[in-house]
Amino acid sequence: MTLTTQLTGDRQQDGARWIDVAPENWHSLHAELQREGYVRLEWLASVHEGDDNFQIVTRVTDVDVQSPVMVSMHCDSSEPVTLSDLFPIAQFHEQEARQLLGVQFAGLADGVAFDAPIAGHPLRRDFALQARLDKPWPGAVEPDAQARRRLTLPPGVLAEWQL
């Protein structure tokens, strides 16, 4: 399958075709894939990469579910365009990303993925988990105080959260 949309990357990996695309081609690429027979959006996932950078990945397959295509883009929180007009299931995943990560998808309907009240965006890397604030890190114990080893820090915990 050759695509007319401009791609920034195209490779075979883990039994799937991985396509990287710029944010402005995100919607048009999915529309083209859908015209090519890739009518099934299996999921859409968003990952926070620090600051205002996000990676958004979709997995799209044809009706045989034999040749999956993974589409990936790197964007900031205001760049993405919704895919819910092409694939209705995308609405849930995009509302989830909006609620948990603060990614704003242009054209996405109002509403929330989860009914529970969620303060802030807990899946962002700079979100301080209560469990990490309540308790000092057990790994800070150094049995041999004179050993003068390099000071170890808790993984994934920012300095300003420390007790």
Added chain:
Amino acid sequence: MTNPHATIALHPSSCTSCMLCVRECPDWCISIEAHAEPDPDAPQYSNARRPAMKNVLDSFQIDFSHCLWCGICIELCPFDALFWSEKDMVSGKSRSEVVYGIDELAASLPSAKRLDGTPAPQLDEPPSGRRKKS
């Protein structure tokens, strides 16, 4: 046994208090208290800046109310001190009853197995890992 990963067993004399399991545990459920004392078995060098020390384990706790059963501590332990055990995990009326100390963790040793399926060392056996036999 339907659940071979029921509890975690500790062989206390194998543990060197290296703190690796504590620092790698994803939800901070292991805690160790230990102190260092001079190692009488270590070679004595006349130009040593300080005597060779060894860590002595004072307390080792796994809080099973937080544990994920991920097994990272068991796979990571470089001294073969932690094992999966088939001893049943017993629930408790309060959280403190599922915080296991050295004695409870060592009580899981008889049904504990290494990752390769061979039986784990028992309390009266010497350290079987890389820790020096003394």
